[in-house]
Amino acid sequence: MIPTETECYGLMDRYGMLANIKDHSIVVADIVRVISQGLVRSGVPVSIEMAVAGALLHDIGKTQTLKTGGDHAALGREICLQHHFDEIADVVGEHVRLKSHSTDGTCSEKEIVYYADKRVLHTSVVSLEERMHDILARYGRNDLGLHQRIRENFRLCEGVEERIFSKLAFGPDELADVIREKMDAAR
Numbered sequence: 001m002i003p004t005e006t007e008c009y010g011l012m013d014r015y016g017m018l019a020n021i022k023d024h025s026i027v028v029a030d031i032v033r034v035i036s037q038g039l040v041r042s043g044v045p046v047s048i049e050m051a052v053a054g055a056l057l058h059d060i061g062k063t064q065t066l067k068t069g070g071d072h073a074a075l076g077r078e079i080c081l082q083h084h085f086d087e088i089a090d091v092v093g094e095h096v097r098l099k100s101h102s103t104d105g106t107c108s109e110k111e112i113v114y115y116a117d118k119r120v121l122h123t124s125v126v127s128l129e130e131r132m133h134d135i136l137a138r139y140g141r142n143d144l145g146l147h148q149r150i151r152e153n154f155r156l157c158e159g160v161e162e163r164i165f166s167k168l169a170f171g172p173d174e175l176a177d178v179i180r181e182k183m184d185a186a187r
């Protein structure tokens with residue numbers, strides 16, 4: 001099953017998601033919605049519902065692992081499976097690092113969420129470069145090996161960015177404006 005947005009918010013409450021993580025997830029979901037809608041318009045077969053639900057729940061395991069330690073993406077995947085939301089389990093489980101990615105030039109729901117999460121610093125839409133420097137500073141722990149893995153992950157993400165935006169009518173730099181226009185129009 002794919003959870004409805006209401007069910008996603010219900011799970012956030014149930015797992016005591018911290019307000020700042022919830023706010024972050026909502027912005028990631030806004031980006032995911034805009035990107036998925038654009039891709040569908042270009043004929044790429046992605047499920048907007050699945051991508052948005054995955055985005056809303058991508059950090060569902062995070063509040064717990066802040067206290068207990070552990071891999072919040074793996075825990076989030078488990079939580080999805082426990083609730084029979086199998087369709088989004090891998091979207092959540094691979095939002096930090098993709099285990100596999102499309103090689104046929106298209107993009108999948110999990111790649112969209114993986115990418116969108118790396119464009120949001122707290123609740124601000126930023127470039128991949130900016131987000132990478134934030135992650136290096138916060139999680140890099142002055143560990144050179146870890147720094148290298150983070151940089152490699154962002155290099156892979158640049159490839160995903162290229163693939164996504166080759167199908168969209170706007171560029172990565174225009175993402176923040178597109179989101180703002182959508183928000184203004186919805187008001």
Ligand SMILES: [Fe+2]
Nearest residue numbers: 058059062095
């Ligand atoms: Fe996360």
